[in-house]
Amino acid sequence: MNAISPWLLNANAVLNSPALQPLYTMEANGYAFDIVNLEDSVWLVAAWPEKSRIAFRLANSPNDHLVIKKLLTKNKQLTLQISSLFGAYEILIDLPGNEQTILHYKTTLKPSADLLFPYWPRDIVPLGAPDSEVLADGEVMVKQVGTRSGQLYFKLTRPKAGAVFYLQNLTALADYNQQTETSAGDTVGGEWPEIGFALPPTIKNKALEAGKGYVLSDAYIVLSDEVPSDEPAMVRQYLDMLATVYLVLPKPETHYQHWPDILAKGLHDLIDSPGCWSQVDGHHYFNAYVSDYATPPEIMVQLAVLLPLLDYVEWSDAQLEVMKKIKEGLPAFYNEELGTVVRWHPKVADTMEGEEEQKQPLVMDSWYLHHPLLNLSRLALKGDKVAEKLFLDSLGYAIKVAKHFDYTWPVFYKVDTLEVVKAETQPGKGGEKDVPGLYAHVMLQAWELTREKKYLAEAERSAQRLRGLGFDLFYQANNTAFSAGAFLRLYKVTKKDVYKELSYLCLANILKNVRLWDCNYGYGKNFPSFFALFPLNDAPYTAVYEEQEVFCAFHDYLKHAEGQDILPSLRLLIAEYIRFLVERAVYYYPTMLPAAMLKEKPKIGEVDKNLWIALEDLHDGWEQSGEVGQEVYGAGNAFGILPRHYMQVPEAGLMIFTDYPTYGFSAKKHRPVRFQLSGDKRLKCRMMIVKTGKANLPALTVKCNHESIKGKAAAGGHLEYTLTGEATIVINWKS
Numbered sequence: 167m168n169a170i171s172p173w174l175l176n177a178n179a180v181l182n183s184p185a186l187q188p189l190y191t192m193e194a195n196g197y198a199f200d201i202v203n204l205e206d207s208v209w210l211v212a213a214w215p216e217k218s219r220i221a222f223r224l225a226n227s228p229n230d231h232l233v234i235k236k237l238l239t240k241n242k243q244l245t246l247q248i249s250s251l252f253g254a255y256e257i258l259i260d261l262p263g264n265e266q267t268i269l270h271y272k273t274t275l276k277p278s279a280d281l282l283f284p285y286w287p288r289d290i291v292p293l294g295a296p297d298s299e300v301l302a303d304g305e306v307m308v309k310q311v312g313t314r315s316g317q318l319y320f321k322l323t324r325p326k327a328g329a330v331f332y333l334q335n336l337t338a339l340a341d342y343n344q345q346t347e348t349s350a351g352d353t354v355g356g357e358w359p360e361i362g363f364a365l366p367p368t369i370k371n372k373a374l375e376a377g378k379g380y381v382l383s384d385a386y387i388v389l390s391d392e393v394p395s396d397e398p399a400m401v402r403q404y405l406d407m408l409a410t411v412y413l414v415l416p417k418p419e420t421h422y423q424h425w426p427d428i429l430a431k432g433l434h435d436l437i438d439s440p441g442c443w444s445q446v447d448g449h450h451y452f453n454a455y456v457s458d459y460a461t462p463p464e465i466m467v468q469l470a471v472l473l474p475l476l477d478y479v480e481w482s483d484a485q486l487e488v489m490k491k492i493k494e495g496l497p498a499f500y501n502e503e504l505g506t507v508v509r510w511h512p513k514v515a516d517t518m519e520g521e522e523e524q525k526q527p528l529v530m531d532s533w534y535l536h537h538p539l540l541n542l543s544r545l546a547l548k549g550d551k552v553a554e555k556l557f558l559d560s561l562g563y564a565i566k567v568a569k570h571f572d573y574t575w576p577v578f579y580k581v582d583t584l585e586v587v588k589a590e591t592q593p594g595k596g597g598e599k600d601v602p603g604l605y606a607h608v609m610l611q612a613w614e615l616t617r618e619k620k621y622l623a624e625a626e627r628s629a630q631r632l633r634g635l636g637f638d639l640f641y642q643a644n645n646t647a648f649s650a651g652a653f654l655r656l657y658k659v660t661k662k663d664v665y666k667e668l669s670y671l672c673l674a675n676i677l678k679n680v681r682l683w684d685c686n687y688g689y690g691k692n693f694p695s696f697f698a699l700f701p702l703n704d705a706p707y708t709a710v711y712e713e714q715e716v717f718c719a720f721h722d723y724l725k726h727a728e729g730q731d732i733l734p735s736l737r738l739l740i741a742e743y744i745r746f747l748v749e750r751a752v753y754y755y756p757t758m759l760p761a762a763m764l765k766e767k768p769k770i771g772e773v774d775k776n777l778w779i780a781l782e783d784l785h786d787g788w789e790q791s792g793e794v795g796q797e798v799y800g801a802g803n804a805f806g807i808l809p810r811h812y813m814q815v816p817e818a819g820l821m822i823f824t825d826y827p828t829y830g831f832s833a834k835k836h837r838p839v840r841f842q843l844s845g846d847k848r849l850k851c852r853m854m855i856v857k858t859g860k861a862n863l864p865a866l867t868v869k870c871n872h873e874s875i876k877g878k879a880a881a882g883g884h885l886e887y888t889l890t891g892e893a894t895i896v897i898n899w900k901s
Contacts, residue, residue, distance in 0.1 A: 178294065199213075214328055234246060244258070257274075271383070276377060277378070278376060283365055303359075307400065312706055321394065328389065343366070349366060349786050351786055418696050420745065420825065422749075434778070450495065456779055465509060469538050470802060472493070472545075508581060529578050536564065545557075561612055567584065575597050605625075609628065629668060632668055647715065653672065688786075694746075707789075773795065818863075862883060864899040869897075
């Protein structure tokens with residue numbers, strides 16, 4: 167047991183007193199809930215059917231005597247009005263219904279004087295057995311990191327009780343954060359048993375104003391009497407609890423972004439801006455960042471832009487000369503002596519000054535070998551013979567490296583000697599833990615291309631390395647997302663349930679690293695950030711490249727999941743991530759943001775406010791963004807969105823946009839048009855009928871699940887509809 171504070175020790179003792187009399191008691195689903203007043207704090211105590219208990223602090227006023235002015239009950243909602251020396255509290259409590267054991271409470275304070283909070287205790291006390299001085303024992307499995315979701319997922323093991331998922335709706339704290347100039351990052355967590363949410367401490371001259379109301383807590387809690395027995399049970403419970411809370415969590419409104427225009431601007435700047443290009447040995451290559459001429463061309467960068475461009479030209483039937491330029495330069499990255507493609511362009515690799523560990527000619531970042539191979543395999547499966555040769559010729563080396571490291575990759579190693587340059591991300595944290603999944607994806611691609619069983623065996627061998635990693639699997643978001651898709655495919659090929667469970671494990675790691683709140687303070691007021699995804703497990707910002715690749719990987723996952731029995735919670739959460747990204751992604755472009763929130767001098771290259779090339783990074787509301795630079799290899803953003811969310815109906819002079827993923831879209835020249843929405847029927851999404859020419863839209867008949875629905879007029883002559891997930895849509899028109 168870790169050392170504890172006197173606050174927790176005293177609260178545990180008083181809350182366990184048999185003489186304690188509750189103000190209010192109710193039962194639901196076998197659980198008992200008590201409201202108790204300890205004079206300096208008011209608590210909600212929840213008891214499991216087996217009588218193990220946990221307490222949540224609703225109000226706090228040190229060295230005070232809180233007075234309950236009113237306790238009102240209506241249906242299953244309680245309202246507490248409490249007076250204290252430093253102000254008036256109002257607490258709204260939504261008690262559990264009959265179907266879900268989910269609690270919600272919201273605490274608002276109106277200070278009687280300008281207030282500073284230099285310290286605030288965490289708000290959860292896992293209680294020991296009644297009349298016992300022995301503290302409860304348990305384990306925290308997920309907690310907030312940085313500005314990710316304000317979440318806490320833990321289990322109580324002594325006395326045996328179950329598991330708890332706690333989510334603080336940090337969006338609601340925006341007024342507090344704005345007034346005190348504090349961040350909502352790292353506010354939910356702690357070490358057992360000192361756990362929960364603590365208000366960020368205020369600083370001098372940044373006090374709460376007297377007479378103004380501030381939300382101090384807005385918590386959603388799911389209780390379960392199941393203590394997960396193994397990793398798959400833990401993952402399923404986490405995902406189901408997260409989805410349960412998500413359904414009732416307040417979510418911001420989204421807005422339609424017209425991606426055809428956004429893509430046109432981005433394509434123009436990508437091709438015509440000199441800062442996006444370098445030239446080596448007669449070939450043109452994309453820079454990694456705008457005006458980054460110090461870093462040699464990287465094969466990952468070229469392919470990270472080429473593949474989304476290919477998605478776009480297949481959708482549009484366009485011809486892009488830029489794709490030919492990129493392809494012509496790819497063979498230069500193949501090293502005949504080593505028998506593999508390498509990261510840096512060999513002709514200029516020795517110009518690097520080694521200011522970073524990986525910026526040396528023969529140093530490989532483990533995922534940087536596999537990511538280009540994955541993209542080369544995609545090109546090969548589409549019939550590109552140059553890509554196929556580069557891919558197949560590099561497979562032997564990739565397998566040799568995998569076996570050398572026993573399918574557990576370090577961070578950096580030398581490509582010639584396989585000497586480890588950097589073994590771990592941090593001491594004791596291991597290397598790039600999700601690379602076994604990325605490697606498995608590459609091997610699956612090789613099997614699909616050649617049908618040689620040795621590649622399928624390699625994929626299975628590597629996949630086993632991810633078992634037992636729990637919520638520590640995630641190294642980089644796109645790698646983990648590709649791993650999830652690979653394991654779902656492995657499950658479909660082998661019918662072994664372990665691979666489906668591993669795909670869930672990968673997805674749970676990704677969803678642990680999102681932000682389920684909107685940062686509406688400081689610079690955060692200028693862009694939506696709800697459901698944003700962080701690229702690394704400790705990254706302080708969200709990043710365009712990883713987000714757009716996860717977006718595409720999620721689409722692929724849903725495609726492979728068609729007809730498969732996968733967790734409904736996953737279908738819900740994946741579709742919702744996609745829905746919010748389709749709006750959010752445009753705010754990675756500096757043209758959409760005020761100049762004041764952009765770094766004038768990024769770490770790499772330069773930021774051109776007028777250039778439709780995405781920033782790498784968006785930060786917490788008190789920090790400027792664009793710190794890293796303007797990311798050329800994140801240019802696939804628009805090229806990934808347009809083909810996946812716009813269905814073309816040229817015969818009717820329109821396109822159909824949905825912000826949920828779809829499947830089953832009928833051929834362009836047939837009518838009526840039919841398709842199915844992904845997601846969950848309990849949630850809503852947007853559909854736009856987008857006119858593509860100067861003429862008005864034709865007279866339309868739109869049916870959702872066999873019921874006719876009407877759209878509303880939108881800017882640009884388009885029509886907007888609100889639909890539900892899982893719906894079947896049929897659209898017809900008069901010529």
